[in-house]
Amino acid sequence: MIRIEGVTHRIGAAPILHDIDLTLPRGKLIALIGPNGAGKSTLLRLIARLEPLQAGRIEIDGLDLATTPTERLALTMAVMGQQTHIASRLRVAELVGFGRWPHHHGRPKAADREAVRQALEAFGLTLLKDRFLDEISGGQAQRAHLAMTFAQGTDWLLLDEPLNNLDMAHSRALMARLADLVRGSARSVVTVVHEVNYAAAWADHVVAMKGGRVVAEGPPETVLTEPVLSALYDTPVEVMRHDDRPLVLHHHWHDQLGTPLPVRTDTDRPTLH
Numbered sequence: 001m002i003r004i005e006g007v008t009h010r011i012g013a014a015p016i017l018h019d020i021d022l023t024l025p026r027g028k029l030i031a032l033i034g035p036n037g038a039g040k041s042t043l044l045r046l047i048a049r050l051e052p053l054q055a056g057r058i059e060i061d062g063l064d065l066a067t068t069p070t071e072r073l074a075l076t077m078a079v080m081g082q083q084t085h086i087a088s089r090l091r092v093a094e095l096v097g098f099g100r101w102p103h104h105h106g107r108p109k110a111a112d113r114e115a116v117r118q119a120l121e122a123f124g125l126t127l128l129k130d131r132f133l134d135e136i137s138g139g140q141a142q143r144a145h146l147a148m149t150f151a152q153g154t155d156w157l158l159l160d161e162p163l164n165n166l167d168m169a170h171s172r173a174l175m176a177r178l179a180d181l182v183r184g185s186a187r188s189v190v191t192v193v194h195e196v197n198y199a200a201a202w203a204d205h206v207v208a209m210k211g212g213r214v215v216a217e218g219p220p221e222t223v224l225t226e227p228v229l230s231a232l233y234d235t236p237v238e239v240m241r242h243d244d245r246p247l248v249l250h251h252h253w254h255d256q257l258g259t260p261l262p263v264r265t266d267t268d269r270p271t272l273h
Contacts (some may be wrong), residue, residue, distance in 0.1 A: 007056035017212045030190045030200035034209035037210040038097035048079040074102035078152035099151030119151035138165040159191040200246040
């Protein structure tokens with residue numbers, strides 16, 4: 001498990017996280033949700049040790065992040081941040097192969113090559129493996145970085161908004177792949193999710209954050225409720241059920257008081273010339 005105790009973080013004088021106490025269970029697909037500026041990505045970056053810990057303590061499977069060598073942590077958790085641009089002219093398979101570096105340190109073996117092959121296949125990149133990164137789309141490059149993280153073969157995957165640049169089909173396929181990965185092995189995933197319905201459909205555990213604090217956590221059924229989400233996002237939402245999972249309706253035409261706005265007619269719409 002990941003244990004977070006008393007974590008506070010500031011950028012300059014601005015408080016970003018306020019005394020976070022949280023336990024993230026193993027063997028789960030965990031979604032961090034909340035409005036912009038809630039502190040989701042900052043918390044993930046602290047867990048990933050991409051930012052220095054200012055106050056508090058974080059442990060991952062009993063390893064203290066403050067004292068554990070990077071080489072050891074690289075065998076425990078793999079990280080994909082929001083900034084995935086690489087200027088170097090690399091082929092897709094070469095990028096994915098970097099995920100195996102903590103295992104072979106520059107001397108790949110058959111098991112490493114097989115892990116890369118499986119990662120390319122898992123993310124639909126086999127036919128693109130010899131293409132340069134600057135020759136593929138943004139969504140394909142995003143999948144390549146995800147495949148690199150996957151190939152690292154760690155017990156924990158930490159993903160910061162992995163659905164960026166992915167269309168609907170690939171977003172759905174990725175969430176399904178992550179869910180299958182969790183349920184078919186002992187691996188665990190912590191991911192920041194912008195669209196709450198991806199958390200509703202696929203997550204096992206949801207952490208809702210606002211203003212640098214955890215306001216709710218638990219199974220989707222207990223967190224993704226109308227009172228919690230309406231307060232979380234400062235807008236009225238409706239929650240229904242679909243395939244025995246929550247379905248969040250937040251695209252209705254309502255004003256801030258929840259009153260339906262008048263439906264526009266064809267005569268209300270501007271004419272295009």
